[in-house]
Amino acid sequence: MNDDTAPIIVELVPLAAPVPTPSAPLGEMPYRSDSWTPDEVRTLRQLFNDDTPLPEISEALGRGLQGVRDKVCTLGLRRHSTRPWGELEDHELIQTYGKESAATIAARLGRSCGAVYTRAAILGISEAAAPPWTPWEDAQLRAGFAADIPTAQVALIIGRPHPGVYSRATKLGIKHASTPKGWTNAEIERAIELAEAGHSYTQIGVILGTEGFSTRTKSSLQALMRRTGQGKGWGRVWMPEEDELLIKAYRDNASLTPLRNRLGRSVFSIRWRAEYLNLRGTHARSKGWRLGPDWSEADEAWLRRDYGKIPTPELARQMGRTRAAIFTRANVLGLVHEGRQRWTPDHLAALRIAHEHGISLTDLAAALGREVGALHKYAGKQGLVFGRRPRRPQPPTLADILNLSEAAKGEGEG
Template sequence: MTHKSFDLDADIVELTPFVPEAEAVPTAPLAELAFRADAWLPDETNRLRAAFAEDHTIDEIAAMLGRPRAGVATRIHDLGLRRNSRRSWTDWDDEEMARCYAHEPTATLAARLGRGVSALYARARLLDLSEPGSPPYSGWEDAQLRAGYDKGVPVAQIASLIGRPFTGIISRASTLGLRHACQPDDWSDAEMTRALELASTGARYVAIAQLLTAEGFPARNGRSLGQRLRKLGYGRGWGRPWIAEEDDLLRHAYTTGASLTPLRERLGRTPHSIRWRVEALGLRGTHVHRDGFRQGPVWTAEEEARLRADYGKIPTRQIADQIGRGVRAVLYHANRMGLTHGFMRAFSADEDRAIRNAWTYGVSMVDVAQALGRDPAVIGKHAARIGCRFNDPARPVRGPKTRRANRIPITLRSLLALDSADAVDVDLPLAA
């Protein structure tokens, strides 16, 4: 049976008194530590510090002390010695570290000091600037935590009373094995049986939890319900192997053209799982209908021929109006047919050369677009990408000022001939 939540008054500072137990004083004599022949003596440690401060290498220090290199390196690490052979830490650096380390991001401070982030961490440790970890829970804190959980005090109020973060209180309570008084009772056999019955209908976990609450069972959330159902061995099909009967139902759907939605709900499978199994069974392309499960009228041979002839040459919306379909349907079917829109095809080397010649010899961007069969905006963007902006003030020759109707049409061949010996034989509407 769950308890009602117990709110704390503002003047409550302690839930229960805590009297620490007297610590037992050890009476046995201390045992003498065994002497190690390779133990570091104080004199060796001082010599190591002095040699390290003088910027000797680890190999030199090892030869000086008569110890292996690995042992010297380990001792240097244990002593927390750090150095920068190229630039030592100055008093100003240490003052800046002490002033800003706790308030600024380490990366920002490292960039200002011109050092690495790891170097700042090591220096902060030597200067005792590193933030210590959370102190261990005291006996008084554990006593307040136990009393708060027993009385049903909200966890947020317990955290405020003790002075610990909310997540820290929950973690500590889990470590102590505490159960909050307001937490729902454990699952009963009747509740688990009813939850399995509702789950078999395909309802979502949140809806099942609401139905259980309406029927008088303890209030739970969808997450806890899902965890309990999985412990009972119930699953929604994720990772469940396919059996022969399911494969037969999938083949039957492709043979008869039945919808996959009822089958997916019946099998408890996701759309991705269905698609993966179709690929594994080799059913793709074997549907009784030519367009598979796609809804809408079937594309005729005449419609596909018109789409193949006009796609990329006239606006897609105009094609959709002529065929009597939506723009998205036209784009989707063109993609299925492998058609490529003319405005999206990659530029060839000859086209790049033609654009550069047009930019150099003063040919209009619109004339270039007509010659290449592309949109002027696409030509302008690509020309800027290759360093030939048509509106560049530094362009060698400006575009023609005559009316476009009075100019001679330009072709790709004529543009390519501009920088060759045949340019004199080609008539182009160049700028005067």
């Protein structure tokens, strides 16, 4: 179970609105009755940090809502609000999402970028085209890359898709502190896009090679995804918006893979939260928590037909699954690879008898029709150590070994 207790990070470095550069010496400003006083600014900061809704702050200060919003943006204040979303906020989000960055909307609504990004998914809003990046977003990106923070976490902090972070980094000419040697931002961006589309690491490596990048191995891609934080969590608390999106996914029988990518959560975090919310077993699919595709009857029939008859890596490629998924499902179905034998009661008895009567592993392997290495490994798991033993002039058969036990019983009775 994940320990999702870490606080939610809303920004890595503060960045207030830029102060205009004067083009000429400034003259004395006339007094304005609507100017913000130091006491008002302190009150604004206190109420904002206490998660007071902006309309209530406006009423407490006797100022207009837009004026309060402008001052919040000017001061560069940001917070993670746990308040439920209101109709006016949803309406504004629908009207502005995709036209303005999540960072700009978040500052105006007094919420975190992650909350805005997640709420947009709940409302079914998508970005037709990515809005321009703001100076605040660029500042968070630079700080995150320099501090070696996983880029998946940086993406959630600023409310942008994970691949888009690397696209922007390329334009800014920066590289993450832990970028593997020989990898470019463009290549990492494409690899993450393919991973989010559901391709296996083996498939991603091949696709990268066909698109002009280096052909990458499965292990190198696994290492890359670990460094970027793709598919991993970092122990932060769950936001109400995330809970609502998870509930919606179960209610709509939606795939949980896009949800995991959008929230920056691990498989185990999603599974734990679903159980905490009593969602386990309520998904329309019997295995709704699983992030991979379900096994249909046709898939299982295919597996029964070909398992052990063609190489497992090739079967996995044909079925669009990982080798681990093939092995796991075969085990659930009780399938035995043609290259492997089941351990029958006679074979188990022969293993024990051979150990007791000094028969070598080589002779035993020949009698059982097994490989010496596999037999040695299995015997070790049973706590039976054979060591070096001389081979017999006449190798015993399985029946000979089993008869040793009967002969020993006869001698004992005599």
